[in-house]
Every structure is written in C-alpha cells, then in structure tokens.
Amino acid sequence: MTIKELINANIFNTLKEGSDLNREISGLFNCDLLSIAMSKAPTDCAWVTVMGNINTLAVATLADVSCVILAEGVFFDDAATIRLDATDITVFTTEMPVFEASLKVYEMINA
Amino acid sequence: MAADNTIKLHYDVPNDDFTRAGEASSDLKGKLKQMGISPDAIRKVSIALYEGEINMVIHANGGYIDAEISENGLKLVLCDTGPGINDIVQATQAGFSTALEQTRMLGFGAGMGLPNMLQNTDDMIIDSIVGVGTTITMFIKM
Numbered sequence A: 001m002t003i004k005e006l007i008n009a010n011i012f013n014t015l016k017e018g019s020d021l022n023r024e025i026s027g028l029f030n031c032d033l034l035s036i037a038m039s040k041a042p043t044d045c046a047w048v049t050v051m052g053n054i055n056t057l058a059v060a061t062l063a064d065v066s067c068v069i070l071a072e073g074v075f076f077d078d079a080a081t082i083r084l085d086a087t088d089i090t091v092f093t094t095e096m097p098v099f100e101a102s103l104k105v106y107e108m109i110n111a
Numbered sequence B: 001m002a003a004d005n006t007i008k009l010h011y012d013v014p015n016d017d018f019t020r021a022g023e024a025s026s027d028l029k030g031k032l033k034q035m036g037i038s039p040d041a042i043r044k045v046s047i048a049l050y051e052g053e054i055n056m057v058i059h060a061n062g063g064y065i066d067a068e069i070s071e072n073g074l075k076l077v078l079c080d081t082g083p084g085i086n087d088i089v090q091a092t093q094a095g096f097s098t099a100l101e102q103t104r105m106l107g108f109g110a111g112m113g114l115p116n117m118l119q120n121t122d123d124m125i126i127d128s129i130v131g132v133g134t135t136i137t138m139f140i141k142m
C-alpha cells in the first residue's frame, strides 16, 4: 500500500503530506521510546505512536519511516508543529488507540 | 589515502535545545546520501550520531561534533563539557538511564542510546572524566 492509498482511505486525518506520496508502507511499528524506535523501526514502516513532540519527527526522518500516525487524539506540540513544515514526511492523526490504528493499516497492507 | 580526499565537518550542539537536536545527524545523513553511501551504512551513522547528539543535549550541556569522512569510513568525535559518566560499564548496559522525569516525558530514557551506538559502530571509545566532560569517538566503515 502506498501513502496516497492510505490518505485516500480516509480513516485517519492527514496532518501533513510528505513529498513522495507513492512511497510504499511496508509494515507497522509501535513504540513510544525514541531510542527503541530509532534502532528498531523498519525502513518504510508506518510508525504509530502517542509521542507528539519534535523528537518524534527527528527520529521518524532519521529512521526513514514512511509515515507517522499519531494515535489517541494526540497532537504535536508547538515546536513540532513549526518543524513539520521543514519535515518531509507524511503525518496522520487519529482518535483511535494505537492497536486499533495499527490493525487498520495492517489489514490494508495485507488485503 | 591522500589527506586532501578527507572531508571534515564540524557541528555545534546547543545546550538544552531540543528543537535543534538531531540537526547534525540529519545534515550528515543528507551529505552521505548525496555521496552515494549505502543505505545500510547511512542507517548506522544516523542511529549512532543521533543517540550521541541527543545525549549531549539531555545529559550534558551541549558541545561539538567533528566528522571526518575518508575512503575507509567515517570517524565521529562527540565532545561535551557535561558532568561526565561515573561508571561507563553501567552506562552502556541496556536499560540503564539517569534521565529525568521531564526528559522521559519526551520519549527518552529507555537506556538504549549507548547500546545502540555500540551496536551500530565498528569501533567506539568513551573517554569521560566526572566533572570535566565526555568525549566519544566512533568509527563506522563505509
């Protein structure tokens, strides 16, 4: 599944579109601890987290994830919102819990 | 190799500024990408440098990073004048962290930074004197 397909599925709110909407989403990753995400999040995954600060964006970019999904109605703080403009990554938000949001994406990838 | 083939980069790591943390790693990642370095090596560099950079911000009071790219690989020197590390063996154990509550709230404090750095480098030396500072030298083959 591509980022564009996930946007068009309309199950999450699209907070920010990255530049490469044809990028594949090849898996899921869940963890809010940044140094675990940094080393374990697979390249091109969708990272579902409740950590909405600027460090989330730094790690997402460095770990090369496809997109970030902020679950549980979490929003980025002010510093992260400002950084978002300069960050080339797609970010979704949702009221869904982490597991539910991840399962939705998992089912779409494996449909 | 000839000395003039070596690329040297210098980054200042600001004290306590989370909004800029990760800048050095991001910049170096971009440069390595342009140079056509393998994604595997770039991933290792990104992990090792980000963890080191963020440690300088949350545990020390900033400092500087010197990077040297040569034919063999990348040498990174991270230097801070923070509190130093009392027990280096303990600090490098997975799960050990002295991160304060306010930094834990931001997602830090798993105690996996130094282990990640060790795992993603071919060579790493930690020099630390309590009350003086910490210098970490890392080498990654590329």
Ligand SMILES: Nc1ncnc2c1ncn2[C@@H]1O[C@H](COP(=O)(O)OP(=O)(O)OP(=O)(O)O)[C@@H](O)[C@H]1O
Pocket (backbone or CB within 6 Å): A034, A035, A036, B051, B055, B056, B059, B060, B080, B082, B083, B084, B085, B091, B092, B096, B097, B098, B099, B107, B108, B109, B110, B111, B112, B113, B114, B115, B134
């Ligand atoms: N530059 C430094 N100056 C002083 N102490 C440091 C420095 N880097 C690491 N430490 C000490 O080593 C400990 C372990 O570092 P490590 O990066 O592994 O974990 P952490 O930073 O606490 O958590 P995480 O990296 O998982 O977010 C730190 O909690 C801190 O006590």
Ligand SMILES: [Mg+2]
Pocket (backbone or CB within 6 Å): A035, B051, B054, B055, B109, B112, B113, B114
């Ligand atoms: Mg750390």
